[in-house]
Amino acid sequence: MSLLFGYPGGAIMPFYHALPEYPELRHVLVRHEQAAAHAADGYARATGRPGVCVATSGPGATNLVTGLATAHMDSTPVVAITGQVPRAMLGRDAFQETDIIGITQPITKHSILVEEVDDLADAVREALAVATEGRPGPVLVDIPKDVQQGKAAVGRSLKGRTLPTVRPPDRPTALAHAVRLLAEAQRPLIMAGHGIILSGAYDELRQLAERTGIPVITTLLGISGFPESHPLHLGMPGMHGEVHVNRAIQQADLILGVGLRFDDRVTGNLAAFARGAKVIHIELDPSEIGKNVATEVGLVGDAREMLGELLARVGPRGCEAWRAEIDGFRRERQESFRGDLSPAGILAAIDQAAGGRCTIVSDVGQHQMWVAKLYPYNRHNSHLTSGGLGTMGFAVPAAMGAALARPDEPVWAISGDGGFQMNMQEIATMVQEGIPVKMAVFNNGYLGMVRQWQQFFHGRRYSATPIWSPDYVKLAEAYGIFGRRVERGDQVEEAVREAIAQPGPALVEFLIEQEANVFPMIPPGASLSEPIEGEPPAPRLVTA
Numbered sequence: 001m002s003l004l005f006g007y008p009g010g011a012i013m014p015f016y017h018a019l020p021e022y023p024e025l026r027h028v029l030v031r032h033e034q035a036a037a038h039a040a041d042g043y044a045r046a047t048g049r050p051g052v053c054v055a056t057s058g059p060g061a062t063n064l065v066t067g068l069a070t071a072h073m074d075s076t077p078v079v080a081i082t083g084q085v086p087r088a089m090l091g092r093d094a095f096q097e098t099d100i101i102g103i104t105q106p107i108t109k110h111s112i113l114v115e116e117v118d119d120l121a122d123a124v125r126e127a128l129a130v131a132t133e134g135r136p137g138p139v140l141v142d143i144p145k146d147v148q149q150g151k152a153a154v155g156r157s158l159k160g161r162t163l164p165t166v167r168p169p170d171r172p173t174a175l176a177h178a179v180r181l182l183a184e185a186q187r188p189l190i191m192a193g194h195g196i197i198l199s200g201a202y203d204e205l206r207q208l209a210e211r212t213g214i215p216v217i218t219t220l221l222g223i224s225g226f227p228e229s230h231p232l233h234l235g236m237p238g239m240h241g242e243v244h245v246n247r248a249i250q251q252a253d254l255i256l257g258v259g260l261r262f263d264d265r266v267t268g269n270l271a272a273f274a275r276g277a278k279v280i281h282i283e284l285d286p287s288e289i290g291k292n293v294a295t296e297v298g299l300v301g302d303a304r305e306m307l308g309e310l311l312a313r314v315g316p317r318g319c320e321a322w323r324a325e326i327d328g329f330r331r332e333r334q335e336s337f338r339g340d341l342s343p344a345g346i347l348a349a350i351d352q353a354a355g356g357r358c359t360i361v362s363d364v365g366q367h368q369m370w371v372a373k374l375y376p377y378n379r380h381n382s383h384l385t386s387g388g389l390g391t392m393g394f395a396v397p398a399a400m401g402a403a404l405a406r407p408d409e410p411v412w413a414i415s416g417d418g419g420f421q422m423n424m425q426e427i428a429t430m431v432q433e434g435i436p437v438k439m440a441v442f443n444n445g446y447l448g449m450v451r452q453w454q455q456f457f458h459g460r461r462y463s464a465t466p467i468w469s470p471d472y473v474k475l476a477e478a479y480g481i482f483g484r485r486v487e488r489g490d491q492v493e494e495a496v497r498e499a500i501a502q503p504g505p506a507l508v509e510f511l512i513e514q515e516a517n518v519f520p521m522i523p524p525g526a527s528l529s530e531p532i533e534g535e536p537p538a539p540r541l542v543t544a
């Protein structure tokens with residue numbers, strides 16, 4: 001069964017007319033095209049296979065834009081099929097005409113306007129191939145209505161297309177250099193990114209870490225690429241990374257970065273990032289190497305393959321003294337929660353009730369950071385989030401895609417009260433299609449992460465961040481699904497257990513501390529050595 005997430009309209013009607021002839025295609029009617037793109041993305045992240053979304057021309061297509069940009073930033077394989085006005089109308093500002101190819105060019109890996117029906121099948125095959133090959137990403141296929149109405153013989157295969165494989169001639173030299181650096185370093189670190197998950201390099205990463213004793217840091221998108229419970233796992237780096245992780249980076253003499261792009265949320269002030277460290281960078285996309293950080297050795301290739309090459313050459317070593325030094329950097333986690341209802345408690349209850357078998361899809365904001373840092377991700381690829389674009393509204397629809405991909409385990413969408421209200425219309429999709437997403441809303445009455453910045457850097461001027469919510473229990477009732485409000489710690493376990501026990505979707509609202517903050521925090525523009533570790537003493541008022 002292949003899945004499509006979509007929404008019909010004038011220019012895509014011939015496609016929908018033909019759809020019932022293909023019962024092996026399951027179409028999920030979303031309530032907003034943005035959700036179709038995120039759901040396709042969630043499906044792609046959960047399976048590694050392309051997720052497909054479908055929309056009509058004009059507003060349907062433009063509603064996909066945020067979802068495509070989200071997939072583009074996080075390198076996930078999504079194929080968007082859009083209807084377009086008939087060829088004779090192109091360029092005339094016809095009803096519902098937008099240049100969706102032009103609009104999405106910077107946020108897609110590839111896009112195709114299908115001008116002849118004979119090219120249509122090949123275009124779709126090409127889109128599916130390009131989306132997944134090499135560094136994955138979104139591909140858009142725009143099909144004028146009259147092309148959809150044409151007839152063509154199908155079954156032609158994709159011919160004559162070869163993808164370039166980048167194999168720098170000096171790879172053996174680069175590998176030898178990397179091996180030498182890994183043997184000689186006194187304070188080495190492995191930084192593991194999304195590439196570990198995209199290439200399935202879990203075993204290779206673990207073996208390399210265990211053979212060398214080198215501690216492993218997982219970026220936001222690298223989380224669940226290496227077991228959290230592993231003694232060599234350090235945690236998350238960057239703006240909300242743990243103090244000991246960022247200090248380790250600043251003290252390191254070697255960083256082996258695997259399948260990541262040294263994003264600014266990871267590095268902080270680049271000029272002050274890991275000044276004493278040489279960098280070995282394994283990356284499938286050669287344009288990432290040397291883009292943000294100076295690189296001693298660049299190894300272009302699939303993370304799994306390149307780690308395999310290293311494993312074939314790297315000998316055993318230990319890093320005991322260095323690990324002991326890092327342990328000395330560890331701090332008590334700062335909790336800014338009063339009372340007994342905390343994200344840590346909620347996440348522990350979810351993990352326990354799911355027996356450790358669960359996929360967590362987070363939205364964007366404070367809760368995203370708590371979810372990244374406090375849940376024990378010991379299963380491969382069990383944490384999905386919008387990292388690069390930071391798209392609020394991602395969790396609920398992406399969780400629909402993940403839940404359809406993983407019917408045998410609970411899939412939780414964890415959102416703030418802001419992000420949840422951006423795509424909560426999708427509860428209707430879940431009900432109509434029987435998609436059993438468990439939704440947790442961390443309700444703090446604020447756009448929490450922005451409020452935190454206002455508190456720290458704008459003299460507590462809470463401009464446009466208090467946010468009203470509907471009664472979520474009544475909302476759940478209106479959709480005919482299970483709903484609970486949790487106000488105290490002693491209500492958490494039962495609510496979570498009941499939600500998981502529901503055969504269908506369920507919604508649990510957690511009324512959390514309103515002005516809790518995420519610690520530590522590297523202020524924007526500061527270096528990893530300058531964390532804020534606790535509540536700032538007094539509001540600093542900004543005038544004018």
Ligand SMILES: Cc1ncc(C[n+]2csc(CCOP(=O)(O)OP(=O)(O)O)c2C)c(N)n1
Nearest residue numbers: 365366367390392416417418419447448449
């Ligand atoms: C679509 C979109 N709009 C705006 C932002 C900017 N932004 C980042 S975090 C945040 C607040 C999120 O609030 P909420 O969903 O309530 O989550 P919380 O931070 O309280 O956990 C905002 C507005 C964004 N990331 N995405």
